[in-house]
Amino acid sequence: MTRGMFDTRLAPGFGIAKHACASVVGMKAITYSTYGNPDVLEYGDQPMPKVGPGMVLVKVKTAAVNPVDWKIMAGGLDAIMDLQFPAIPGWDVAGVVESVGIDARQFQPGDEVIAYGRKDYVHGGSFAEYIALPERLLARKPASLGWTEAAGLPLAGLTAYQVLNRLGLKAGETVLIHGGSGGVGSLGIQIAVAMGASVIATSSQKNHEFLRSLGAEPVAYGEGLAERVHGLRPDGADVVADFVGGNLEATLAVLAEGGRHASIADSAVEQHGGDWMWVNPVGADLQALADLVDSRKIRVEVAEVFPLDKAADAFRANMEGHTRGKIVVAVDHNS
Numbered sequence: 040m041t042r043g044m045f046d047t048r049l050a051p052g053f054g055i056a057k058h059a060c061a062s063v064v065g066m067k068a069i070t071y072s073t074y075g076n077p078d079v080l081e082y083g084d085q086p087m088p089k090v091g092p093g094m095v096l097v098k099v100k101t102a103a104v105n106p107v108d109w110k111i112m113a114g115g116l117d118a119i120m121d122l123q124f125p126a127i128p129g130w131d132v133a134g135v136v137e138s139v140g141i142d143a144r145q146f147q148p149g150d151e152v153i154a155y156g157r158k159d160y161v162h163g164g165s166f167a168e169y170i171a172l173p174e175r176l177l178a179r180k181p182a183s184l185g186w187t188e189a190a191g192l193p194l195a196g197l198t199a200y201q202v203l204n205r206l207g208l209k210a211g212e213t214v215l216i217h218g219g220s221g222g223v224g225s226l227g228i229q230i231a232v233a234m235g236a237s238v239i240a241t242s243s244q245k246n247h248e249f250l251r252s253l254g255a256e257p258v259a260y261g262e263g264l265a266e267r268v269h270g271l272r273p274d275g276a277d278v279v280a281d282f283v284g285g286n287l288e289a290t291l292a293v294l295a296e297g298g299r300h301a302s303i304a305d306s307a308v309e310q311h312g313g314d315w316m317w318v319n320p321v322g323a324d325l326q327a328l329a330d331l332v333d334s335r336k337i338r339v340e341v342a343e344v345f346p347l348d349k350a351a352d353a354f355r356a357n358m359e360g361h362t363r364g365k366i367v368v369a370v371d372h373n374s
């Protein structure tokens with residue numbers, strides 16, 4: 040039986056054939072078949088993903104690199120997430136709906152979409168020409184973003200959006216953002232500004248002008264950070280969002296009386312009244328964020344774009360730890 044076709048003798052009456060994508064038999068993708076560094080990545084042919092009930096097939100225009108991609112590839116999440124080799128990495132995607140599975144009703148072929156495409160196990164990711172996703176993960180692509188920028192929004196943007204909402208950031212409050220120039224931080228600054236907050240953010244000196252352009256007051260990270268923040272706000276910060284890790288001491292030192300804090304990269308915050316958070320792949324949240332992006336003209340900074348067959352170089356660039364904004368992989372050359 041051809042992959043992607045359905046044998047109706049095994050389950051007569053399902054009438055699934057019209058949903059199977061038999062016209063395209065294979066696709067180009069990046070895979071790895073063992074845990075390791077970017078040298079394990081291979082570019083080649085893979086079978087088309089199957090499109091189950093409630094799922095949609097997306098023709099990928101662009102995908103974005105996140106640190107979690109290479110952390111998973113190195114085996115760092117093996118204790119908590121199943122992975123099936125050969126694995127196609129990538130959780131961030133922007134593309135066009137190609138076809139829909141049985142009873143998928145929210146999206147139609149031709150719709151322009153974005154997704155934080157984290158599934159229950161790691162296998163069919165976005166560094167490929169096609170990806171099949173449950174439609175509950177999808178949102179409509181913000182019209183104000185091009186394809187290159189759109190892929191950089193979902194994972195990093197949702198992370199910042201969910202953290203700042205969980206912390207109940209309010210208009211008029213001061214928030215300190217650790218890591219303001221990275222993927223999460225650069226979107227976090229703009230989301231916090233859109234929420235009416237006053238934002239202080241950390242980065243190296245070379246990114247201070249960038250932070251100002253996003254609406255934050257920049258401070259250098261490292262030794263003396265708490266003093267620098269107190270120099271700007273003698274009463275401290277109402278909210279601290281740690282988008283880097285390893286900042287607990289400074290966070291506690293600058294937090295105002297009754298302040299709230301969270302980290303996405305430091306479980307130790309839990310012992311000190313903070314939230315250790317993991318971004319949740321919720322399409323409805325992503326849609327709310329996409330709408331905010333369109334209405335407030337939130338931008339996605341893209342540091343560098345790589346073609347799909349150079350995805351290993353995209354990983355290497357992000358692993359240096361100093362990406363300004365996002366690194367994007369252009370899967371469709373016309374995007």
Ligand SMILES: NC(=O)c1ccc[n+]([C@@H]2O[C@H](COP(=O)([O-])OP(=O)(O)OC[C@H]3O[C@@H](n4cnc5c(N)ncnc54)[C@H](OP(=O)(O)O)[C@@H]3O)[C@@H](O)[C@H]2O)c1
Nearest residue numbers: 106198218220221222223242243260303316317318361362
């Ligand atoms: N828990 C979750 O749900 C979740 C979600 C997303 C990300 N994460 C994690 O959060 C971290 C950040 O993710 P990301 O996507 O934003 O990474 P990223 O884009 O690769 O971050 C790069 C940025 O980090 C900055 N940076 C490096 N060291 C810093 C320090 N000590 N203080 C302040 N900024 C520093 C760099 O600024 P300079 O060049 O100016 O030094 C650079 O702009 C990663 O560890 C990632 O795995 C967790």
